[in-house]
Amino acid sequence: MKTYYLCAMPNDYDKIFKENFEELIPDLLRLVLKWEIPKLEELKDKQQVTLEREMDDLKKVVHDDPSLDYGLHWEIQTNDEDMRSRLFLYYAMFYHKHRLPLKQIVIYIGNEPASLIDRDVLELENIRLQFSVVNLRTIPKDVFLQSDRPESVILAILSDFGTDRPETVVRQILDNLLKLIGRVDRLKKYQRQLHVLSRLRKLSTITEKAIHTMPIHYDIETDELYLEGMEKGIDIGREKGIEKGILQKSEETVIILLKKRQFTVTEIAEIVNVTEEFVLQTATKLGLNVIR
Secondary structure, three states: OOOOOOOOOOHHHHHHHHHOHHHHHHHHHHHHHHOOOOEEOOOOOEEEEOOEEOOEEEEEEEOOOOHEEEEEEEEEEEOOOOOOOHHHHHHHHHHHHHOEEEEEEEOOOOOOOOHHHOOEEEEOEEEEEEEEEEEEEOOOOHHHHHOOHHHHHHHHHEEEEEOHHHHHHHHHHHHHHHHHOOOOOHHHHHHHHHHHHHHHHHHHHHHHHHHHHOOOOHHHHHHHHHHHHHHHHHHHHHHHHHHHHHHHHHHHHHHHHHHHHOOHHHHHHHOOOOOOHHHHHHHHHHHOOOOO
């Protein structure tokens, strides 16, 4: 059994939510916030919030009665931070452009206990902004395990396990995915996503082991993060090998010069391009006398 320690960037987690959006967001809001989303559609233009950033995580919720329509904006957060000023800016820019109310949701998937991110109300003179915070750490795993959508089932890895061991929960997730998904390629997709999300809870080793015991599983060695990690490992190994070779060669040269008994410590250090301390350590290790 191989173990790989890989580092996923926030964009990797955000990418999963984007990949699963059409199925995940309506189901997540129904399961957690008890919101029913009748229909989602794209807005005609992307919302430019600043010169550098656009609001990509934005849809329009449409009803038979257009007066009930509103914008839906969600943010995926891995860091515990106060989101109020940012969401206030987003709301103002959205309303200025679309003249619609905006429902905002912050989905917290971080591993740190939530503190700042729980601040969901901003009150200023004559203005009150309130949004929803969904902290997956506090939601019982069964909320997601009971879903009939694999996009929601994999979120159980980020939920509250209660008294169950991580190994048990991971197995439940994988078993449910197997029951829900008929095609091999789709099953591998959600196994991969589960493996990525498991890194947020430091459960990647447990998850990887469980995935490999299944009759159908994706190959971690074809995973982009794994390949990137391997490339970095090879580069680091090559650099360390070169450094080790140079160090070994320097030590051999120092020993030769020490044995000649013709050069001082300072002279040897200058000749070999090492420190005097390195020369003295080499001499002490081999019991050789030095010339001061």
